[in-house]
Amino acid sequence: MNETFGDMGEFSLIQRITRSVIAGPQVSVGPGDDGAVMSVDGALVVSTDVMNENVHFRTDWVSSVDVGHRCVGGAVADIEAMGAVPTAVTIALSAPASCRVDWLDGFTEGVLAECAKAEVSLVGGDLSSADRLSIAVTALGQTGGRAPIRRDGARPGDAVAYRGRLGWAAAGLAVLTRGFRSPRALVGAYQRPDVPYGAGLEANRRGATAMIDVSDGLVADLDHIAQASGVVVDIDSGTLDVPDPLVAVAHATGKDPLDFLLAGGEDHALLATFPFGQVPALWTVIGTVQALDGRDPAVFVDGQQWLGARGWTHF
């Protein structure tokens, strides 16, 4: 099908997105009205993320289905990172009139598949014309009566641990940037992050003191916890498992594989600090929280301030 957005008209396109939506039991008004209405059990958690063409993705590197998965996964990871239970998303899609309807069908497929995986409902959104693709996703969640996990609660003596993947997406991007399509596992990890859904609530139940999701890079995001909590975080690089495909890509691209793990974002692993001995089973301990002792809040690697690549920033 070669029909474009311009051929279809706004309201037909919106119907095409919403016709497959199955709203959860907490949703009393779904897509199609001025606003969606849903019940909230405990406090509401809300977070907004935007993904822009040629900034966050290139359409020749990720399929429309991938874009749908990525935009939902990245936004919902922020709800997980508050120790909350994700419930719903809204999506504002801006696209050129020349955008093909089959791109929209793939995007919708990816969005709804990732929503199903995350157990959230697509409750609303907006559709607008623009020069390039831009997707803003707002993710909603609820605390279920638990206190949310902020960035500022890390205490000296806490263990630092993560759950999910580190460096895979960055290595996949490095491969794509050089014009290759394999190793498939890494390229696939870049195209569709494997967000550890449920790990946020798990961390909350186990008394996590601070939490963030790794969207910019391990050191960059851990630095947010260090700054907010007023602590030094020391990572033991020996605890970071470097998977074989990452070693291969680092070798082929002349990089230190640790750069992928320490500075690679977009895998949306969850990174948290726990009271000593409280780290849940599936989390990997990678370091400790230390008192400042006259130092500025910072991230150390093997006892040294890390001066290598840190992670992505806009502007």
Add this chain to the structure above:
Amino acid sequence: MNETFGDMGEFSLIQRITRSVIAGPQVSVGPGDDGAVMSVDGALVVSTDVMNENVHFRTDWVSSVDVGHRCVGGAVADIEAMGAVPTAVTIALSAPASCRVDWLDGFTEGVLAECAKAEVSLVGGDLSSADRLSIAVTALGQTGGRAPIRRDGARPGDAVAYRGRLGWAAAGLAVLTRGFRSPRALVGAYQRPDVPYGAGLEANRRGATAMIDVSDGLVADLDHIAQASGVVVDIDSGTLDVPDPLVAVAHATGKDPLDFLLAGGEDHALLATFPFGQVPALWTVIGTVQALDGRDPAVFVDGQQWLGARGWTHF
């Protein structure tokens, strides 16, 4: 100040936006963490709107302060249109690295001024690079235990009424399109919509049966109510007050002033149906809801199907 986003860096820019934010008492975690956390009294209402440069606005027609006002006002109007009480917004701003920091300061000023007017808190957002300005606003609200007002509840015999402005923004846009800057009242109405905050809750309390905000155009948006409710809506054009500046602009541009009132959007008036005799004082009655009687759901003007301009659609 001629500094650009590229000179400042992402996190300095975010701090520049959030430093003036005053969160309402229901907000327990404001901007700066992975997600915001707030209490919700009754069911949650959520709506997302996107505004793109050169589609929804031109930077030579609206100031940065205006853009801030417009994006918040347009999104919050959707919460009003559900008969709910607006509480918060999140904003995803995409901008080129060449964007000037004083544009951001003006935008932030407009956003926070409109938030104050609407009595909502800015609780979070995202900042990303992009080729052009794009702003996605998610507005949140609560029903306070009342049933939300949907589009599908209009019943034969109901009165149709609106509160706010009709046609002003469209006439202002017509003026700007022709290179003029006056009448100021109309240009100003286009630049900063005067959303009738509180009117949504007022309509809900008075038993409104259906409601929508006029973002695309009176006929276009009323048609959504007609379609969803399965009714014919008949507008009496004699009840539509045509202000003098609209008459002047229509005369100067060779248009029928009624076109501005019937097809002009972006004023974000609230449009609702009420049981006969229940229309609140500040609302203007403009028509009636009729049974289909063999007709398709539609909007009539003076008993005739309206064949003139209807309103804006993307694609």
